[in-house]
Amino acid sequence: MRIDAHHHLWRLARGDYGWLTEKLAPIYRDFELSDLTPLLRTAHIDATILVQAAPTEAETHFLLDIADTADAVRGVVGWVDFDAADAVARIDALAVRKLLVGLRPMVQDISDDDWLLRPALASTFAAMVKHDLVFDALVLPRHLPRLLCVVDEHPGLQFVLDHCAKPRLAAREIADWKASIALLAQRPNIVCKVSGLVTEAAPDWQVVDLKEATDHVLAHFGPQRLLWGSDWPVVNLAGGYERWLAAAEQLLVRVSAEDKAAIFGDNAARIYLSHRGKRVA
Known part of the structure; x- marks a missing residue:
């Protein structure tokens, strides 16, 4: 089974996508599951993980409602206000919905670079462990x-590094990123999504421009700890679904068939769906 481990759906009228403006013209419109379905069919993708794109619990419920009636969507990574006094109660309430498989605070947009280190977050991390929820880390290299530190302090929590932490490919400044990735990958409770790389590359990117970063995460995380994701429809800013999938398959052409199956589906099933969500048949 092939799984797209990272995509979004949104409706502009909801009004909670603060980052999504007319300046992002190719994606400044509604994107529904019906828009994605033909792409999944062409790519032979059997299932998906739907990921939040707005910092509201209302959007998380919106996504869960879609997932409830969509066979292709096997789980939702949602959002909770980790800074709320009743954050643990909020997680408990959301976890009742069994298609919730993870949570993703939008760390890249938080002004305090040390936000992840706040002691008050310990109780929310514990609540996630209690409910078998994955922490999707939407971070930048500086984070x-x-x-x-957080991964070390919470060994019982499963972390997923979104978009390889967005290495600065266009600027060709990835030395610090490579050093941090090498350290992070030594921790067994974190895996990495091979996603979002094309939007970090130059507008005229070629496959070779993605090779150093992809080879680096493959070498350090290994094929059993990598998950492929499209980051659709954001990927439409940099070539689209089919072009990114073709690039990923070319970048991983020397990986064995077994390991390729892991990256393109089996690992996502293990990480996201082994305890919660719709189990893979």
Whole structure:
């Protein structure tokens, strides 16, 4: 089974996508599951993980409602206000919905770079462990040393590093990122999504521009700890679903068939669906 481990759906009228403006013209419109379905069919993708794109619990319920009636969507990574006084109660309430498989605070948009290190977050991390929820880490390279501390402090929590932490491919400044990734990958409770790389590359990117970063995460995380994701429809800003999938398959052409199956589906099933969500048949 092939799984797209990272995509979004949104409706502009909801009004909670603060980052989504007319400046992002190719994706400044509604994106429904019906828009994605033909792409999944062409790519032979059997199932998906739907990921939040707005910092509201209302959007999380919106996504869960879609997942409830969509066979392709096997789980939802949602959002909770981790800073709320009743954050644990909020997690408990959301976890009643069995298709919730993880939570993702939008760390990249938080002004305090040390936010991840706040002691008050310990109880929310514990609540996630209690409910078998995955922590999707939407971070930038500068956050990786802080994330390393959190991963060490919470060995019972499963972490997923979104978009390889967005290495600065266009600027060709990835030395610090590579060092941080090498350290982070030594921790057994974190895996990495091979996603979002094309939107970090130059507008005229070629497959070779993605190779150093992809080879690096493959070398350090290994094929059993990598998950492929499209980041659709954001990927439409940099070539689209089919072009990114073709690039990923070319970048992983030397990986064995067994390991390729892991990256393109089996690992996502293990990480997200082994305890919660719709189990893979």
